[in-house]
Amino acid sequence: MSANVTVRGSDDVTASEPTAVQTAGTGAEGAAEATEAVTEAARAVGRDRTVAVVGTGTMGQGIAQVALVAGHPVRLYDSASGRAEEAVAALTARLDRLVEKGRLDAPAREDAVRRLHAAAELDELADAALVIEAIVELLPVKQQLFADLEKVVGDDTVLATNTSSLSVTAIAGGLRLPGRFVGLHFFNPAPLLPLVEVVSGFATDPDVATRAYATVKGWGKTPVRCADTPGFIVNRVARPFYAEALRVYEEGAADPATIDAALRECGGFRMGPFELTDLIGQDVNEAVTRSVWESFYQDPKFTPSLAQRRLVESGRLGRKTGRGWFSYAEGAVRPEPHNAPPAEAPARIAVRGELGPAEPLIGLFEEAGIKVRRKGGNGYVLLPGGARLCLADGETAFEYYTDEIIYFDLALDYARASRIVLATGEHTSAESLAEAVGLFQALGKQVSVIGDVPGMVVARTVAMLADLAADAVDRGVATAEDVDTAMRLGVNYPVGPLEWAGKVGYERVRDLLLSLHERYPTGRYAPSLATARRGYAEEGQDS
Template sequence: MTAIERSRTVAVVGAGTMGQGIAQVALLAGHRVLIYDINTALAADGVGFVQDRVERMAAKGRLDRAEAEEAIGRIAAAGDLADLAEAALVIEAVVENVTVKQTLFAALEEVVAPDALLATNTSSLSVTELAAGLAHPGRFLGLHFFNPAPLLPLVEVVSGFATDPAASELAYRTVLDWGKTPVRCADTPGFIVNRIARPFYAEAFAVYEEQGADPATIDAVLRESGGFKMGPFQLTDLIGQDVNEAVTRSVWESFFRSPKFTPSLAQRRLVQSGRLGRKTGHGWYPYGPDAEPALPHTAAPEEAPAKVTVVGDLGPAADLVDLLEEAGIAVVATAQGGPYIQLPGDGQLVLADGKTSVEFADVVYFDLASDYRGATRIALSASADTSERTLAEAIGLFQKLGKRVSVIGDVPGMIVARTVAMLIDLTADAVARGAASAEDIDTAMRLGVNYPVGPAEWHDRLGRDWAYDLLHNLDERVPGGRYAPSLALFKLGYEAGDDEGDQADEGDQADQGDQGDQDDTGENE
C-alpha cells in the first residue's frame, strides 16, 4: 500500500498551534492544504502564520525559494465544512472534549468522500469512543503529533476498536511519506508516550514526598546520571503542572485507578496553590528576573580509598571496575559472593536493588547510571546506622572517578534505578497486552520525549532479571501494588531461558546478612 497521493488535499480542522503545525507538515510534503476553524478569522490567521513560517524558512535558506512560493499558494482557509469535500484526509485538532469532537466528525462524514480518512490528534481521549456513532468508523483513527509538529518527528498512529487495518496502514504510509516517524499503537489510555512516561514523573515525585531529596537534586541525578535531557520537575514546570497532572489523572482513571498510575499528592497541592510552572512564574521552582537558581545537593570533597575489593559481578555497574583502575584505585576482584564493592573500612558499596541501607550493618547504595563512564553525577544513599567512614569512602571513590556526588535519603530503589525499572515494567505489560511493539515503544520514547535509551533496550542491557528483582524488593517494602512486577515482566525471564525458580528468588544481596541484619522487616518509606 502506498501513501495518500500528494496531489490530494489534506484538511486540518482547528487553527490553533497544533493545527497550524500539522498543516505546515502536510503542506511542505506537497499537499494542497485547507484549514477550517469555527472562527473564520482564526482560520485565516492560521493560514497566515503557516505562510509566514514557510517564508522565513526560505529566507534562512532552509527551503528553496521557488518551492516556498509554490507552497504558500497551496494553502487556504475554508469558510465552511462543506469546503472540505475534496479532502482525502481530515485531521482534527480542536478542544479536548468528546462531545465537540463527536459532533464534528459526524458532520464531516456528511461532507467527505467515502474513501477519505478521518483522524483525531487527541492525546488523551479514546479513539474508539470518538468513533462511536459514526456510520463508517473503519476509516477513523488517531494521528497524534507532538508539539511542535514541524520539528518533532514522532507521530502515534492509533487504531480504535473499529479502525480498518487498511485505513491504519494508509495513514502510517502517509505519515512516513511526510518525513515523520510513525509508530503503531492500539487505542489504550495514554497511547504509548503518555502511558509509558508516567513513572518518569511519578517516581521523582514519590522520592520527593518520601523526603529522599529536593527537586533540584532529583532533576540533576536523572539528567547527569540517568541521561535524561530534562528532570521531571523542570519538565512539568515547562509543560504546566495542571496539564501534566491532568494527563496523569486521565491515565489513572482510564486504568480504573490502578496503583501503577496513582497521581502525586505533592503535585496536586502545587496545582491547587496556582503554582503551575513557568506560565505563572512559580511551580516546583521560582521563575523571573529575581529568582534564585535551585542548586542540587553536592557532597563536599572526601579522600578516595587507595584500594577496594570487587566481590562478584557488578552487572549493570561492571564498567566501574575499569573506571576505578583508570583512576588509580587498586582493585582486587573475587568471584565468590556479592555483588558489591568492599571498602577499606569494611563497609559495602551496593548498586540500588530496591532494598534500604537501614536493613544492613554498614552499606551505602549507589544509583543506576545509563552510562557510568559518561555520567557526571552519582547519587548515594545511606541510613543513620551507616558509619561516617563508609559514607566518606563511598563519596571519595566516585569523586575520584570525576563524578559529582549527591547523597540522598535511604529511599528503596533510589532515583534512576526505580524510574528505569518502572519504565521497563510498563513497557513489558503494554507489549504483552498488544498496545504496541517493543520496537515502537522504544522509538516513541526516544523521539517523543528524548529518553536516552528505550525501555525495552534498557531491559536487554540491564539483564532479564534486574528490573523484576528490584521491583520485587520494592513491592515488599512499599506494599500496595504500585511496584508489583507485572506478569509480563515475570515471564520475560523464563522466555529468555531463565532457570526454574530463579526469578522468584531474591538471593543474597551483597552477602549483607554476614554483617548482621539489623531488621529484615524495617521499611523506610
C-alpha cells in the same frame, strides 16, 4: 459544532532521528526495505490530494504546515469566524521565515502559498482525501464534528483525530463508517518533532491505518503503530518518569534539584522531571497523569501525586506562571543539587562477585589508580572500613542492623555519568560514607547523598518504565521496536526502556520491583506478568 478550538498539546519533549533513507540497510535486507517503502508509498494519500485540518490552534497550524511542505493542497477550517484566515496568514509568515533561514527556497514558498486555503464552511472540505482534527479535547465536541464531516466528505476519505487523551474508539463510536477513522497523534511542535502515533481504534480498518501510516511517513515523520489504549504509547509508558521522582520527593529523600540532577547526569535523560514538568505546565502534566489513571480504573501503577496536585492548586504551574517547582522570576537563581564535600579516595577496595550493570566501574576505579582485589561474593564493593557499597536493589540500608550498607544508583553509562547518587542507613559511619564519596570523586564525578529510599532514583524509575513498556508490548499495544522508538522520539529518552531493561537484565528489574512491592504493598510496584516472564526466562538461561 465546536466554537472552541483551543488545542492542548501533549506533555512531551523530543529529538530528531535520521530518516528512513539514511538508515536503510544494504544488500538483500536493503532491497526488502526499499520494496516495502515503495509499497507503503503507493498506499499513501497522493500529493495531489487535499489534506484538510480542522482547528487552527498551535497544533492545527503545525500539522497543516507539515502537509503543506510535503506538497499537498491544504485547506484550513475553524468554526470561529476569521480564525482560518488568520491561520493562513500565520502559516504564510512561517514560510517566509523558513525562506529567510535558507530552509525553503522562494519558488517552493510561492508554490506552497498557492496550495494553502481557508475554508469558510465545512462543506468546502468535501474533496479532501484526509481530514485531521485538532480541536478542543472534549469527547462530545469531537464526536459532533466527525458526524458533521461524514455528511460532507466522500466515503473513501480518511478521518483522523490528533487527540492525546481521548479514546479513538469512542470518538468514532457514532460514525456510519467507523472503519475509516484513525488517530494521528502528532507531538508539539508538529513541524519539528518526528514522532506520530498512528492509533487504531476498535473498528479501524487495518488498510486505513496503513494508509495513514504511509502518509505521515511520506511527510518525513517517524510513525509508530499502536492500539487505542489510555495514553497510547508515550503518555502511558512515561508516567513513572514523573511519578517516581515525585514519590522520592514526597518521602523527603531529596529535593527537586538533586532528583533532576540524578536523572539527568546519572540516568542520561535530557531533562529532569521537575524542570520538564515546569516546562510542560504542571496543570497539563497532572491532567494527563490523572486522565491515564482514571482511564485504567485507578490502577495504582498510575496514581497521581498529591504534591503535584497541591502545586497546581496553588497556581504554580511552571514557566508560564513564573513559578512551579522552581522560580522563573527575573533574577531568580536556580537551586543547586546537593554535592558532597571533597573526600579522600581509598587506596584499595575489594569487589565481591559481579556488579551486574555496574561492572564497568571496576575498570574506572583501576584507571583512577585505585587497587581492586576481586573475590567471590554476592556482588558489592567492600570499602577499607568494612562498609559494603551495593547497587540499588529495592532494599534499604536501615534494614541491615549490624552492617554498614551504602547504596549507589544505576547509571546509563558509568564512564560518561558526571554524577553518582548514594544513600546510607542509620548504621553507616561518617568515615565509611567519606570513603564511598571519595571513591567516586576520584573518577571525576560529583556525588549526591540522599535519604535511604528503596530503589534510589534512577534504578526504580528505569525498572518502572521497563515494566510498563513490557506490559504494553505483551498486551498488544505496540511492538517492542515501536515502543522504544516512541519513547526515544516522543520524550527524548537516551535509550528505549526495553533496550535499557535488556542491558540491566529483566531478572534484576523483576527482583528490584519485587523488593519495592514488599516495602510498598499497594500493587504499584508489583511486576507485571510480562516482566516476570522475561525475568524467569533469563533466570532459566543462567541456571
